[in-house]
Amino acid sequence: MDGFTPQTKRREVGADFEDVLVDRAVRGPQPAAPAWGGGDPSFARLVRTIEGEIIPRLMLAHREAPAARDRADGRLAPGRAEVEELVRLALAHEADVASAFVSALRDQGVAVEALYLDLLAPAARRLGELWSADLADFAEVTVGLGRLQRVAHSLRGSLPEEDESPGGERRALLVAVPGEQHTFGLSLVAEFFRRAGWSVTSEPLGTVQDLLDLVRREWFAVVGLSVSAEARMAGLASVILGVRRVSCNRAVRVMVGGRIFNERPELVSQVGADATAPDGRQAVAQAQSLLELLARRS
DSSP states (O other), X not given: OTTOOHHHHHHHHHHHHHXXXXXXXXXXXXXXXXXXXXXXXXXHXXXXXXXXXXXXXXXXXXXXXXXEXXXXXXXXXXXXXXXXXXXXXXXXXXXXXXXXXXXXXXXXXOOHHHHIIIIIHXXXXXXXXXXXXXXXXXHHHHHHHHHHHHHHHHHGGGSOOSOSXXXXXXXXXXXXXXXXXXXXXXXXXXXXXXXXXXXXXXXXXXXXXXXXXXXXXXXXSEEEEEOOOGGGGGGHHHHHHHHHHHOSSTTOEEEEESXXXXXXXXXXXXXXXXXXXXXXXXXXXXXXXXXXXXXXXX
């Protein structure tokens, strides 16, 4: 239609990144402030950073690779170049700079869901890889993840709600296994559950006993446990068994998530869980399937 093919969409996204970033910096965040000088000093620094550093790097990146790839559904999605750039921004700059970059992608037609699944989640995984390879230290990765968290929070209100009135039977507890350090991926999963109409409790728990006390006290249809460190796997089966024993919902379903389950899905049954999923969208689908299966058995 009018010659606007997926290929031309990719070219236009790449060509227009620089203009959109400057446009959002000058007009978007603080439309009442002067664009150059005399305004908020932090805003002026953001503009200088975008013009002096981000734009030249984007121009180079888009000469080397397409700015976005086409998803199976025909919509644009961030590619490897965008993930690497977001990681660099999260490590080197305040969250506002990373937010400007993500907002530019959104303005070019990338869906918010794709920003969660194809940009923020891979960026968090990339930070973990940098840490594992000793290319970034723990403090740098922690700060970077915190900035990604702020970007994700800024997008939260943009996810379209599929069901604004969660039913009482759709209550989920989504937590990291006590002792886990990285919870960014879990926060993304929680957003997808909320979007699908689930009532979600997602709070840091200090000990396994805290977890058991919570499921004994409050009713949840699904308990989701996130594990990223292989060292935490040793006691996971006993944690899940404890959840089933003390839960006030005797038919509670337990899901597990994290890199290790993506790589070795056979571990799901070994630890006594009901299901796993590689991302937030599929986690919601799995949770709903568990409830439907339970209802058919009743």
